[in-house]
Amino acid sequence: AESYSITKNRTYRNRSLRFLTEEFSNDTSSQAGRSRLTCAPSSGDYDCNTSLDQNPFSPLSGERQGIMKYTLWKAQQVVKSKNISDRAMNYTQGSAEDCDVWSSDYNCTVKDTDVTRDKNAESQASMILGYWQAYSSTGNTSYKDIALELSNTSLSHPRMAWSMWKGYGLTGNKTLKSRAINQTSNWIG
Numbered sequence: 001a002e003s004y005s006i007t008k009n010r011t012y013r014n015r016s017l018r019f020l021t022e023e024f025s026n027d028t029s030s031q032a033g034r035s036r037l038t039c040a041p042s043s044g045d046y047d048c049n050t051s052l053d054q055n056p057f058s059p060l061s062g063e064r065q066g067i068m069k070y071t072l073w074k075a076q077q078v079v080k081s082k083n084i085s086d087r088a089m090n091y092t093q094g095s096a097e098d099c100d101v102w103s104s105d106y107n108c109t110v111k112d113t114d115v116t117r118d119k120n121a122e123s124q125a126s127m128i129l130g131y132w133q134a135y136s137s138t139g140n141t142s143y144k145d146i147a148l149e150l151s152n153t154s155l156s157h158p159r160m161a162w163s164m165w166k167g168y169g170l171t172g173n174k175t176l177k178s179r180a181i182n183q184t185s186n187w188i189g
């Protein structure tokens with residue numbers, strides 16, 4: 001979707017639509033259907049859960065939920081599809097097992113000794129990005145408020161820098177700019 005947005009090359013648009021159709025299906029016979037991002041939308045499941053017991057390398061639910069939101073809203077801005085818009089809204093209104101913002105849980109961390117701080121930070125940053133993208137796509141200030149709440153964290157990750165820059169770009173919030181500069185400095189020196 002990003003490639004099409006920049007180049008206007010219709011091949012990129014068509015490929016991203018095909019990818020999104022496969023990616024968000026429950027078809028486990030395809031590579032995309034087996035993807036780590038699938039949260040079973042065809043069965044009405046828009047809440048992502050962490051399955052570390054099944055696969056210790058599996059992304060945390062906050063990362064999965066956040067990436068779903070971000071990707072679908074970004075694609076919606078480019079391709080203007082009702083199907084994608086509906087799925088984006090469903091995932092945005094869904095919850096992540098480790099970070100249920102609809103119950104005022106803005107701390108996307110798993111209290112598991114096998115989960116690294118880095119993995120928790122990636123989960124938190126993904127949720128922030130997802131809600132910034134939802135806000136950017138819809139203008140719904142509830143999503144902006146959630147992104148701001150999620151941004152109150154000391155966790156550090158390259159994706160966190162990206163999420164803070166995205167928030168600053170959308171709001172001009174000087175606190176987010178300061179956090180973005182600090183996060184960026186932590187990762188690139």
